[in-house]
Amino acid sequence: MTARPAIGRQTISASRKPPAESPFGPEDVFDYIYAIFHSPTYRERYAEFLKMDFPRVPLTSDKKLFWELVALGRELVALHLLESPKVNDFVTKYPKKGSDTVEKVAFNDNKARVLINDEQYFEGVKPEWFEFHIGGYQVLQKWLKDRKGRKLTNDDITHYQRVVVAIKETIRLMSEIDKAIPKWPIE
Numbered sequence: 407m408t409a410r411p412a413i414g415r416q417t418i419s420a421s422r423k424p425p426a427e428s429p430f431g432p433e434d435v436f437d438y439i440y441a442i443f444h445s446p447t448y449r450e451r452y453a454e455f456l457k458m459d460f461p462r463v464p465l466t467s468d469k470k471l472f473w474e475l476v477a478l479g480r481e482l483v484a485l486h487l488l489e490s491p492k493v494n495d496f497v498t499k500y501p502k503k504g505s506d507t508v509e510k511v512a513f514n515d516n517k518a519r520v521l522i523n524d525e526q527y528f529e530g531v532k533p534e535w536f537e538f539h540i541g542g543y544q545v546l547q548k549w550l551k552d553r554k555g556r557k558l559t560n561d562d563i564t565h566y567q568r569v570v571v572a573i574k575e576t577i578r579l580m581s582e583i584d585k586a587i588p589k590w591p592i593e
Contacts, residue, residue: 430472430476434476436479436483437475437476437477437479437480437482437483438472438475438476438479439463439479440479440480440482440483441475441476441478441479441482441583442463442464442475442479442583442592443461444479444482444576444579444580444583445580445583445584445587446580446581446583446584447584447587447590448464448590451590464590464591464592465592466592466593467593468593471586471587471588471592474586475583475586475587478579478582478583478586481575481579482576482579485571485572485575485576485579486572486576488565488568488569488572490572490575492571492575493568493569493571493572493575494568494571495571496567496568496570496571497530497567497570497571497574498528498529498530498531498567498570499528499529499530500526500527500528500529500563500567501527501529502525502526502527504523504525504526505523505525505526505557506522506526506557506558506559506563507522507523507555507556507557507558508522508523508550508551508553508554508555508556508557508558509522509523509524509554509555510522510523510554511547511550511551511554513531513533513536513547514527515533515536517529518530518531518532518533519531520536520546520547520550522550522558528566528567528570531546531570532574534577535570535573535574535577538573538576538577545569545573546566546569546570546573549566549569550566
């Protein structure tokens with residue numbers, strides 16, 4: 407099966423005002439949209455509308471803003487696919503030996519720990535990372551709860567630590583996206 411863009415060349419050409427010196431393709435449009443949808447201001451401003459309908463994408467005629475959002479969106483995509491090299495720069499530790507079995511999931515914000523049983527935990531998890539939601543779920547909590555009663559493998563432990571970094575960086579990039587957009591609605 408061959409990947410084909412869902413957005414036609416005419417749509418892309420029509421959205422350029424004036425025509426850009428450097429052409430852009432479907433991946434650039436996807437990255438732009440991905441950045442817009444991760445803007446906290448966009449989510450807040452259109453919260454009621456987003457509950458009832460599909461999201462609408464505000465287009466910009468500002469080439470500099472477009473490419474800045476493309477770059478931020480591309481970075482987010484790489485993080486969410488765990489393909490960014492940044493996800494290997496762990497900010498947490500898994501310091502205790504034990505059964506590695508997920509018996510419970512609890513967060514101790516005084517010690518910045520996510521406990522998986524009475525002896526073991528991930529250390530260095532900030533509250534805002536643990537509380538980060540996607541689709542109504544706290545990502546770090548849900549990932550562990552889905553493994554309740556299971557023994558975590560070394561790959562599982564590494565994966566969880568990579569997800570923590572992805573969430574940390576996502577929060578940072580969401581802030582950068584909002585800083586990049588000078589005002590709403592986008593022009």
